[in-house]
Amino acid sequence: MRLGVASLAGRNDIARSNGCKPTGEPAESRQHAADRDGRSHIADSILGDTLAKRAFRVALIKPSHYDADGYVIQWWRSTLPSNSLASVYGLIEECARDRVLGPDVDIEIEAADECNTVVDVKAVAKRIATAGGGMVGLIGVQSNQFPRALDLGRQFRALGVPVVMGGFHVSGCIAMLPSLPADLQEALDLGIHLFAGEAEGRMAEVLCDVAAGRAKPIYKYLNDLPEMAAAVYPILPRSVVTRVAGHYSSFDAGRGCPFQCSFCTIINVQGRKSRYRTPDDVEAIVRANAAQNITRFFITDDNFARNRNWEPILDRLIELRERDKFNIKLLLQVDTLCHRIPNFIEKAARAGCTAIFLGLENINPESLMGAKKRQNKIWEYREMLLAWRAQKVMTYAGYILGFPTDTPETIARDIEIIKQELPVDILEFFYLTPLPGSEDHKTLHMRGVPMDPDMNKYDLEHACTAHPLMSKATWMQVYADAWTRYYTDEHVETIMRRAVVSGINRTKILDSLTIFSGAARIEGVHPLQFGFLRRKIRSQRRHGMPVPGALAFYPWRVADFLKVTAQWLRLIWRYRRIMARVAADPAARSHRDEALRPHTAGGETDHFVEVFADKIPHTHGAPVRAAAPVEASA
Numbered sequence: 001m002r003l004g005v006a007s008l009a010g011r012n013d014i015a016r017s018n019g020c021k022p023t024g025e026p027a028e029s030r031q032h033a034a035d036r037d038g039r040s041h042i043a044d045s046i047l048g049d050t051l052a053k054r055a056f057r058v059a060l061i062k063p064s065h066y067d068a069d070g071y072v073i074q075w076w077r078s079t080l081p082s083n084s085l086a087s088v089y090g091l092i093e094e095c096a097r098d099r100v101l102g103p104d105v106d107i108e109i110e111a112a113d114e115c116n117t118v119v120d121v122k123a124v125a126k127r128i129a130t131a132g133g134g135m136v137g138l139i140g141v142q143s144n145q146f147p148r149a150l151d152l153g154r155q156f157r158a159l160g161v162p163v164v165m166g167g168f169h170v171s172g173c174i175a176m177l178p179s180l181p182a183d184l185q186e187a188l189d190l191g192i193h194l195f196a197g198e199a200e201g202r203m204a205e206v207l208c209d210v211a212a213g214r215a216k217p218i219y220k221y222l223n224d225l226p227e228m229a230a231a232v233y234p235i236l237p238r239s240v241v242t243r244v245a246g247h248y249s250s251f252d253a254g255r256g257c258p259f260q261c262s263f264c265t266i267i268n269v270q271g272r273k274s275r276y277r278t279p280d281d282v283e284a285i286v287r288a289n290a291a292q293n294i295t296r297f298f299i300t301d302d303n304f305a306r307n308r309n310w311e312p313i314l315d316r317l318i319e320l321r322e323r324d325k326f327n328i329k330l331l332l333q334v335d336t337l338c339h340r341i342p343n344f345i346e347k348a349a350r351a352g353c354t355a356i357f358l359g360l361e362n363i364n365p366e367s368l369m370g371a372k373k374r375q376n377k378i379w380e381y382r383e384m385l386l387a388w389r390a391q392k393v394m395t396y397a398g399y400i401l402g403f404p405t406d407t408p409e410t411i412a413r414d415i416e417i418i419k420q421e422l423p424v425d426i427l428e429f430f431y432l433t434p435l436p437g438s439e440d441h442k443t444l445h446m447r448g449v450p451m452d453p454d455m456n457k458y459d460l461e462h463a464c465t466a467h468p469l470m471s472k473a474t475w476m477q478v479y480a481d482a483w484t485r486y487y488t489d490e491h492v493e494t495i496m497r498r499a500v501v502s503g504i505n506r507t508k509i510l511d512s513l514t515i516f517s518g519a520a521r522i523e524g525v526h527p528l529q530f531g532f533l534r535r536k537i538r539s540q541r542r543h544g545m546p547v548p549g550a551l552a553f554y555p556w557r558v559a560d561f562l563k564v565t566a567q568w569l570r571l572i573w574r575y576r577r578i579m580a581r582v583a584a585d586p587a588a589r590s591h592r593d594e595a596l597r598p599h600t601a602g603g604e605t606d607h608f609v610e611v612f613a614d615k616i617p618h619t620h621g622a623p624v625r626a627a628a629p630v631e632a633s634a
């Protein structure tokens with residue numbers, strides 16, 4: 001029997017008998033190559049006898065990506081939730097509620113974030129077959145996750161399972177490039193359907209098409225961005241959320257950012273106009289999660305400060321916290337001008353914000369201007385960071401290495417300046433990367449400048465194109481050195497002292513320092529991808545890499561595990577001792593240093609701003625330029 005065709009034909013029946021509107025081509029012409037070609041016997045046995053059932057099972061998988069050895073980066077517990085997964089889960093749940101495949105067809109859903117769950121491809125395919133049909137959705141696939149997503153898609157296609165893939169790689173490439181890149185074409189050749197744009201209001205169409213065996217190769221909705229008000233909201237079952245340490249869930253309170261940073265993909269996919277959820281929707285999200293005993297949220301807006309509805313949303317969250325006693329804790333992403341918005345920081349803290357991510361990106365105005373990040377005004381950094389600190393909110397700042405004028409010396413100097421003069425807690429480093437979907441990527445692509453063809457490396461932890469002043473080896477060394485330079489024991493102690501005197505939660509700062517200091521250096525992964533207890537599955541190796549024999553793999557894995565665990569234990573022990581010393585020191589409660597010096601708003605210029613005085617353009621509000629640059633302190 002021709003399995004995949006049979007299963008699609010079966011769904012065809014479901015879709016037709018239940019009124020999904022047909023959209024064109026005859027079913028046979030729409031079968032992708034992989035359907036027409038021979039398929040494995042497993043597929044035959046899996047999908048064989050199940051067509052009579054009236055259920056359609058959707059397996060949502062958020063792919064991870066590969067480490068340098070070709071093993072999937074996954075953990076017993078991850079540290080950050082996937083909002084893409086929650087968003088798409090909410091949309092499929094809506095389709096299930098609305099019975100979009102007909103009154104007699106149950107839509108069953110399962111969801112897995114590969115960062116914290118090992119995906120058993122055959123078992124998933126079997127569950128889909130047992131249900132009577134369905135599909136796999138590869139969710140929120142970023143460029144660095146595309147090779148892994150393709151490998152998963154390849155395996156599911158070989159078993160005859162329909163696969164649809166969405167996310168920033170698909171959307172970014174289709175939004176910015178004049179033609180389809182080879183990797184997206186490879187996905188199409190495997191019979192994987194691609195979805196570009198946002199799926200709110202479009203998911204029923206996709207499900208109906210897949211169920212009817214008439215899914216389009218590409219769904220393109222990039223020029224038609226859905227409104228967020230009253231849109232279906234992100235949600236995940238508790239069993240999925242609890243696989244994230246700290247049981248954080250997520251939602252986006254809005255999309256779109258007005259700025260124009262040239263390395264950013266977001267503006268080219270989600271647009272520059274602020275689209276936002278209503279306070280009622282946000283309350284509904286909080287209540288739905290609280291009903292599952294989940295009250296911690298990562299609000300994933302790239303820039304919550306530019307969400308035009310930030311104030312009524314925060315007011316509602318404050319009400320839920322203070323009046324209804326929901327123990328809400330928030331993690332927000334904001335920009336470096338947010339302190340200028342009256343009441344923003346104070347209200348964020350009252351709404352439960354305990355930590356923020358912000359894109360400091362660099363302290364050299366020349367680099368910021370070059371990347372069109374004009375809104376980052378370094379002479380306001382200290383005031384902004386102190387404003388968050390005054391509210392006991394911890395700050396995580398992203399710092400990009402590899403702007404055109406960066407050299408090992410300037411980077412070393414700048415990190416020392418930050419340590420001494422800026423009251424930021426956690427600094428995380430990234431390579432400047434031409435991410436598909438960004439203006440930078442498009443420019444290099446159009447000019448034919450070589451870029452690494454391996455998308456797995458577009459994780460901001462690899463040098464993906466040449467730097468004008470540093471060789472690749474030097475740039476890599478600079479990246480490795482940056483972590484070591486910032487997270488010295490001495491500076492870790494200073495950050496702890498600053499936290500104690502500012503009343504920032506000690507456990508939180510200790511845990512974050514440990515993770516951000518160790519993730520890149522011990523595990524070889526960026527802290528944003530970190531989790532607890534690394535898993536390496538022998539058989540889940542990158543396509544094309546040999547699966548090692550058990551006798552070679554397990555002894556290596558045990559040695560690897562013991563080495564890494566010993567390194568972690570040493571780091572944990574060291575940092576705990578430092579914190580104990582700081583906590584016991586009465587002087588810590590009155591600690592002062594240059595970074596904590598109160599900002600008087602009296603027009604004074606910070607020392608580091610003077611260092612860059614000749615690079616600051618004549619922008620409104622910039623301090624008066626000093627005659628000559630002052631010697632840096634590093």
Ligand code: B12
Pocket residue numbers: 064065080081082083084085087088115136137138139140141142143144145164165166167168169171172195197198199200206252263264265266270300301302430435436437458459460528529
């Ligand atoms: C939250 C977030 C994270 C979180 C969680 C990941 C997640 N996807 O939720 C964390 C912190 C883990 C993370 C990490 C990283 N991230 Co991130 N992240 C984001 C952020 C801010 C929001 C994601 C989100 O929820 N978007 C909203 C959802 C609804 O949009 P969506 O994912 O596109 O999904 C919609 C459509 O694409 C479509 N869709 C998606 N999947 C599917 C599947 C099917 C079947 C269908 C029909 C439709 C469909 O429907 C969805 C609903 O409309 C985005 C920026 C952004 N604005 O999206 C960056 C972003 C996705 N991250 C990015 C990057 C680079 C990273 C990192 C590599 C490094 C870093 N500095 O952040 C790491 C590595 C992650 C890893 N390997 O796991 C880039 C990716 C660019 C690219 N070309 O790949 C983005 C775009 C930001 C940027 N710098 O430009 N990230």
Ligand code: SF4
Pocket residue numbers: 257258259260261264265266267302303335359
């Ligand atoms: S501020 Fe952030 S989201 Fe906005 S354009 Fe710049 S990098 Fe992108």
